[in-house]
Each structure stands twice: as structure tokens, then as C-alpha cells.
Amino acid sequence: SQELEQSPQSLIVQEGKNLTINCTSSKTLYGLYWYKQKYGEGLIFLMMLQKGGEEKSHEKITAKLDEKKQQSSLHITASQPSHAGIYLCGAGPQYNNNDMRFGAGTRLTVKP
Amino acid sequence: DAGVTQSPTHLIKTRGQHVTLRCSPISGHKSVSWYQQVLGQGPQFIFQYYEKEERGRGNFPDRFSARQFPNYSSELNVNALLLGDSALYLCASSRRDGINSPLHFGNGTRLTVT
Numbered sequence: 001s002q003e004l005e006q007s008p009q010s011l012i013v014q015e016g017k018n019l020t021i022n023c024t025s026s027k028t029l030y031g032l033y034w035y036k037q038k039y040g041e042g043l044i045f046l047m048m049l050q051k052g053g054e055e056k057s058h059e060k061i062t063a064k065l066d067e068k069k070q071q072s073s074l075h076i077t078a079s080q081p082s083h084a085g086i087y088l089c090g091a092g093p094q095y096n097n098n099d100m101r102f103g104a105g106t107r108l109t110v111k112p
Numbered sequence: 113d114a115g116v117t118q119s120p121t122h123l124i125k126t127r128g129q130h131v132t133l134r135c136s137p138i139s140g141h142k143s144v145s146w147y148q149q150v151l152g153q154g155p156q157f158i159f160q161y162y163e164k165e166e167r168g169r170g171n172f173p174d175r176f177s178a179r180q181f182p183n184y185s186s187e188l189n190v191n192a193l194l195l196g197d198s199a200l201y202l203c204a205s206s207r208r209d210g211i212n213s214p215l216h217f218g219n220g221t222r223l224t225v226t
Contacts, residue, residue, distance in 0.1 A: 004154075033214060042116070042202060042217040043155070050212070088154055090215075098145045098206065099168045100215060102154030 003027065004089055006103035014111050018077050021106045023089035025070040032072045033090040033100070034063050043088060046074075076108075084110045114138070116218035118203050124224045125193050133188045133221045137205030143167075144186040145215060146178055147202040155202055161186055162208075190223075198225045 003026040013019050023032065031050045035043040047056045052067030060077045076083055086105040093099055117136045125131050137144050143162040147155035157170035161180035175191045184205075190197055200222050204215035 031212075035217075040200065040220075040222065042219040043204075043215075045214050045216055048212075048214050090154075098143060098160040098162075098204075098215065099157050099170070100145075100155075101157070104152070104154050 004091060004101055004103035006087075006089060006106050008106060009104070010107040010109070012109045012111065013079050015080060016078055018075065019079055019108070020076075021074040021087050021108075023072045023074075023103055025091055027070070029065070029067060029070050029072075029091055031092060032063075032065050034072070034074055035088045035090060035102075037086045037088060037105070039086070046087075079108075079110045081110045081112055084108055116203055116205050116216055118201075118218040118221050120221060121219070122222045122224075124226060126226055127193055127195060129193050130189065130191045131193060131223060133190075133201050133203075133223075135186045135188070135203030135205075135218060137184050137186070137203075138216055141205035141207050141216070142184055143206045143208060143213070144180055144184065145204045145206075146186070146188045147204065147217075148172075149200040149202055149220070151199075158188070193225045195225050198223060 005024045034046040037043045047063045049065035055064045062075045065072045088105045090100045090102045119134045145160040146158040149155040159178040160168040164180045178188045180186045200220040202220045204217045206213040
């Protein structure tokens with residue numbers, strides 16, 4: 001099983017500012033997934049990273065995977081109120097991502 | 113295409129009762145997983161079913177059971193409810209089994225046990 005630690009636990013930023021959320025695994029990463037969750041709702045899939053050094057972007061959100069450090073980072077450029085929510089990283093065992101372990105999440109607040 | 117749908121959205125039960133939660137996966141998805149999310153924590157894996165067979169089980173007591181039907185929909189059953197079972201129960205589907213298939217989640221069923 002994976003143990004994922006996210007930092008920071010919560011983040012308050014002014015609209016327009018950049019921010020970074022980190023996810024560190026205590027075990028080997030075979031794939032890393034980023035999700036966003038609005039309070040009390042389901043998780044929305046953002047990105048999947050599978051190879052060391054891989055970087056993906058979607059609109060103003062960029063995620064990177066550092067396999068050697070067993071870390072991933074999620075960077076938001078020019079944050080907007082619509083970016084507010086809880087960001088969760090998830091990782092599965094080597095052959096099956098359905099037994100996915102999640103970090104506790106980072107709660108992002110964007111002040112207009 | 114419709115996403116993962118779960119029913120009911122909210123449920124209030126009394127200790128000792130049982131509950132059945134339902135999930136319909138995205139069309140074409142054959143794998144369904146169930147997760148429990150307690151407030152302030154990430155989701156915890158309960159079960160995974162693929163092609164109607166149980167493929168994985170998390171660290172949950174035998175009071176929790178599930179099944180998948182021929183149309184790939186799924187039910188999660190919890191017997192002898194405890195106060196600690198109060199949580200958001202999330203269903204996720206994926207196109208296939210394996211690491212290259214992201215999970216897509218429903219909006220969950222909020223279960224409150226009193």
C-alpha cells in the first residue's frame with residue numbers, strides 16, 4: 001500500500017497568484033493521479049502521470065512527477081476562484097490502480 | 113455521456129440497521145470500485161470489481177459486502193451499521209483493470225448513522 005503525504009494541508013491565496021501543492025510517497029510510485037474535489041462532492045480527475053520527469057498541463061494547471069524523489073507537484077498559474085477546492089493525489093500498486101491510496105488533500109481557497 | 117451515477121445522494125440510518133448503496137458506471141466501463149471518505153481525509157479503498165468478479169478488498173470488516181451485476185452496475189451493502197460508518201461513500205469506474213486507466217468518480221452517497 002502507498003502512503004501519500006500532501007503539503008500544505010491548506011492554502012489561502014489571492015486571486016491571480018501562483019501556487020504549488022506537493023505530494024510525497026513513502027513507497028515506489030508506479031503512477032500518480034491528481035484529483036480535485038468540491039466539498040461533499042465526488043472527485044474530478046485532473047491528470048495522470050506515469051513516467052519519471054513527466055509533465056502535463058491542463059489550462060492553468062501543471063503537474064510534474066519526480067520518480068527518483070517519489071514526489072509530484074501541482075502548480076496553478078494565475079489562480080482564480082474557480083480553482084478553489086480540495087486537491088488530492090492518488091497512487092496505486094504496481095499493476096492495478098483501482099486499489100488507489102490517496103493523500104489527505106490540500107484545501108485551496110482563492111480570495112477575489 | 114452520463115458520468116458515474118450513485119443513489120441515493122443522502123441517507124440517514126440508525127445503528128444496527130443495514131444499508132444498500134447503488135452505482136452505475138460510465139457506459140463502457142467494466143471496473144467499479146468503492147471508497148469510503150471520512151471528513152478531512154482522503155478516500156479509503158473498500159472493494160474493486162471487474163467483470164463481475166471481486167479483484168480487491170480493502171481493510172474493512174465483513175459487515176461490508178458488494179457485488180457487480182451483468183450490466184456492470186454495483187451495490188455496496190453494509191450490515192449492523194455503526195456510528196463510525198458515517199461517511200461519504202464514493203463509487204468509481206474505469207474502462208479496464210490496470211494502471212493506465214484513471215478512476216472516474218460519482219458524487220457519492222452521504223451516509224449518516226445516528
